[in-house]
Amino acid sequence: MNRSTSRIITMAAIAIMMVLPAFAGDYPLQVARNVMMYMALAITWDMLLRSGQISFGLAGLVGLGSYATILAVVRGGMPDWLSILFAGLFSGLVAFGIGFFILRLRHTYFSIVTLALGEIFRIIIHNLHDFTGGPEGIVIQQGVMFGGKSGPLYWLTLAGLGVALAASYWFEKSKFHFALTAIRNNEVSAKTSGVNIFRWLLATFVITSAIQGMIGGIFVQSYGFASPDSVFSADFTLLPMAMALLGGIHSTVGPILGGILLGLVSEWLKLQIPYGHLVVYGLMIIVVILFMPSGLLGIARKAGSRKSTDENQRRAV
């Protein structure tokens, strides 16, 4: 798949999402909101992955952002709009602080620490009973944004996805692309070319974490409720990873493709096997990693290059 095909797919996906509210009812719109949210997380997860760092901290950051928003509203009386931005800012700041320590780790160590950090956030919130509501969670008493109307909430979620898409596109077109690709390939040779590895990783970690926290804020503003079990759900870690892997990593279009496919499948699975759908995601990740490590994009690319080789051979004859 070449660059223009990727752009066409991205544009088509955005166009569909833009016109969807015109003819879809409440239920499809709510499904679409979920898909867009997971897709935004998949894109930001992939952005950090472009440096070679595999984070298992998605749920931790979504949960952190969710609680930043709901506590700012319930305890601090912050306006709804602002509370979503606050979630992004807060998550970004936390990522900046912990990034100084954990971005010196690599591979499995980095992954496990991100997983553990998410768990630490969850336990802290779980135990600060008076402030956070503890395990029972906390409700926005004055109701959710837009009175819970699915139209405006749809646009809000689409805006969140838009931020993730814009950031990812910016990464692809800027020095981030060169820095992260060089780091992923070989850190020693990246240093020799003048890449300040820590600085680029920190910037990437802060930006992606801020967006993940903001998505948490949007989630909470859509449902008006947060509990440790709901906002730190393993879904937030596993589903976006599966989407990016299925679609094809190290790109913007991969998570979009995977997001649409897996998002729709997962909604259907949740209805079919409410308590078993995570098992199916898990199996999907295994199958994808074993049999199609470059995802759907990889398969498309391979088909594309086979075609051009065939053409070359025909021309040679």
Next chain:
Amino acid sequence: MSKLTTTDLTRRFMGLVAVNKVSFSMDEGEILGIIGPNGAGKTTFINLVSGIIMPTEGKIEYKGRDITYMPAHERARIGIARTYQLIHPLENLSLLENVMVGSIFARGKSLKAARKQAEKLCAELGLENLDRDPSRLTILEVKRMEIAKALSNEPEVLFLDEVMAGLNADETKDLIATVQKIAKERKLAVGVVEHVMGVIRELTHRVIVLEAGELIAEGPYEEVSKNTRVIEAYLGGAA
């Protein structure tokens, strides 16, 4: 004027002394050979001066400035570049984009300016079809790309770690001429690690010989090659 100087540079790995009290200097426009048997500490020495590993003892100075513990990416910015024995082209980046990296990060150029600079460097090194994936290059092209990549730092000191390895006689001759040309035009100080003595004889003005981490001889190749200690080092003390 001396560009790069080391004083008693030492690196120990646990009990092993990989580089032991090496003092040397490299001048502007000089091509210096760094030779010695396998395991003599040649690559460790280059790793030390390029900042990939830090010394245990000793001092490194670049244009009179102490850079002993300066991080590698900062050394790239002040003018030290190198190639690697095991070349890892950046996958998912084209040939041209590979050569842009130094301009972008070591020189802080915009992507547009870096692209222009990379095109110039590739033309200078005789590289064509710049949108190719690096995995499609011939071995000679890979070596040329690696040199172009190092030059994109716009260095004053350049280390080439076995850049001729794996090339046939014609290709080697070709690349020797290229290295001589770029070194002369840029007044580069070049440090060359090579196992093929023919290359060292043709290319270098002066050589240093390392054995078991120590500098055992220094001077023009013709002189050093007659040094009994050097001959012993290469023949394992049998001579």
